[in-house]
Amino acid sequence: MDRARADTVRERDVTGTRGRRYVNDVLALVVLPLPLLLAAFAAGGGGGAGGGGPRRWFGGGRGESQRAEAQAAKDAAAAAFYELDTAQRGLRISIETITAVDGSPAALRAADDFAALGRRIDEVSHGYITAVDTYDLDRVDLEASAAVRARTELNRAKDELNRVKGELDRFEQQLAPLLEKAETQLARLAPAVERARAALLAASNALDSVRASGLRADDLAARLASLAPELTKLNQGAGRHGVPETLQRADRVLREAEAVRAEAERLPERAAETDRRLVSLRTRAQALANRASSVEPVLSELRRRFSAACWQDLQPVPAQAERNVGQAEDKLKEAGQARDEQRWADATALLATVRALLNATDEAVSAAGDRLQRLNAVSKDPQQEIERTRFAIRDAQRLAMAGRHTPDPRHARPLDDAVGRLDRAIDGLEGRHPDYWHFLTETEAVRAAVARVVELIREERGGGRGAH
Incomplete structure (x- = not known):
């Protein structure tokens, strides 16, 4: 709407219209010549004679009543106009907050809906301003019929203003989740930027301390220097780069600066650990050369x-x-x-x-x-290895038969295979030059196969699936 004109109308209508009318009436009386002034008071106090005489300004009568009703309608419309205008201004700030932070489709729709509401507000405001400008209720010669028309049009304007105000209130309620989200992000903005700056300062101080101890830390210095453009953008603010991007940048700078600081603080310890490992591995290499x-x-x-x-x-x-x-x-x-x-x-x-x-x-x-x-x-004694393996097989067989009359084929078959495999390994020891290494690897393999069967049985019974 035309803001300058609307503000002028609101000021004129809301603040003291009746007071100004009273002052005008008094001034009109003061400037009259004395004979006319006396006649005016006589007409007002005595009622006059025969329907003639001057017009009554301060008396009762239907005309003055219509004027008062029109003025009351004007005051009510002005109040409705003021409330609508105030609500629109406040909601515009909310929309600007949302669109500055949120680029989602919902936020864009909200901005479009607010713009549509703004056009409707302009329409009803124009109707109100037109009604106010059409009728000068302060005129002393205002006809009663004009006062009636003024009251009717002003009441209509007030109703339209209140109706659109209701739409604006409902829209504001629907906007609450988006506004809350945007305000939360804005509340995070300043602390996030400040934390990022503090992290950069801490990283710089840690790097200075490390360098003072004689460590160059060139790679850490390069990583810290690479954050300088990011700090520049943070200092330029969210107004230039947007709130979401600024928040993301602040979080990224914080993480990278803290990583640089942590590595810088660990650098002396890392140097000492590297020295210790160099000495230890040199000693071990010499020992292994001797053992080899x-x-x-x-x-x-x-x-x-x-x-x-x-x-x-x-x-x-x-x-x-x-x-x-x-x-x-x-x-x-x-x-x-x-x-x-x-x-x-x-x-x-x-x-x-x-x-x-x-x-x-x-x-x-x-x-x-x-x-x-x-x-x-x-x-010297292959029997010890044989007995060790047979014991493992027998123990697994007892477990497979526990609580059963016949073993589960899934358990019995690999155990029977283990028995045959052990027997073949024992037979391989016959001869003048037995392959003892093959015998040892076979017995180890047999025990491993038996252990898998035992594990399977325990898992099944532990899960309640054992058959009886």
């Missing part, structure tokens, strides 16, 4: 006392151990250089490679000694 030299005598004894099947897979161990230890030592040198250059990620990766090489070497060297020990034991 003992593999060849072990292989020699295995070749002398047992069949080829018992030691052929261990033949590459000495060369593999020497090669692994050599590679580990080379990687340790690279890791030491990376540590000196404070390339912490590279140093960590190289040390992990060294550990893997030494672990593989340790397992291979240990396997040769363990093989000789186990073959010595079984060659």
Whole structure:
């Protein structure tokens, strides 16, 4: 609507219309010549004679009553207009809040609906302003019929204003969830930006402290510097970049700055841990180099006392151990250089490679000694391994028969297979050069198969599915 005109009308109508009319009447009386002034008071007080005489301004009568009713209708319409205008102004702020934060279809629809309501408000406001401008209720010569028309049109304008005000109130109620969501985001905005700034400051201070201790932390400095454009956008504010994007940016800056700060604070400890691992792995590599030299005598004894099947897979161990230890030592040198250059990620990766090489070497060297020990034991007394395996089978068979007259075929069949497999392994010990290693791997495999059956039985009975 024409705001300047509407405000002027509202001010004119709401504040003191009756008072101004009274002042005008008094001024009219004051400027009259004295004889006319006396006549006017005589007409007002004495009622006059014969229907003639001057017009009555302050007396009763139907004309004055119609004027008063029209003025009352005008005052009521002005109040309705003021209420509608105030509600529209407040709701416009709510819509602007929503659209600044929310770009969802629901928010866009709300903005369109408000614009449509605004056009209807303009229409009824125009009708009210036209009615006010058409009739000057302060005129002393206003006809009673004009006062009646004024009252009718002003009442109609008031009803229209109240009707649209009701629509505006219902729209405001429907808008409440969107407004609450938008206000929540706006309430988060300032604290989120402040937290992001504080996190950046804390990261910068932590980085300065680390550098003062002699650590460069170049990668952390680069990561922190990359956040500078984001800080610039945060400082430019949500008015330029939008509330949702600013909130997301603040959260992202907060996470990245806190990560930089945490890594900077851990950097001295990380440097110390890298130094400890370098020393430890160098010592371990030297020890493994010494142990690897003992593999060849072990292989020699295995070749002398047992069949080829018992030691052929261990033949590459000495060369593999020497090669692994050599590679580990080379990687340790690279890791030491990376540590000196404070390339912490590279140093960590190289040390992990060294550990893997030494672990593989340790397992291979240990396997040769363990093989000789186990073959010595079984060659002297294979019966101990046989009884151990038979006990496992019998224990599983008892469990399979517990509470049953006949075993479940799903359990009985693999247990019967285990018995046959053990018997064949025992038969393989006959002869001049038995394959003790095959015997040991077979008994281990039998016990593993039996353990799976036991686990299956316990799972079924634990779940209440055991048959009787």
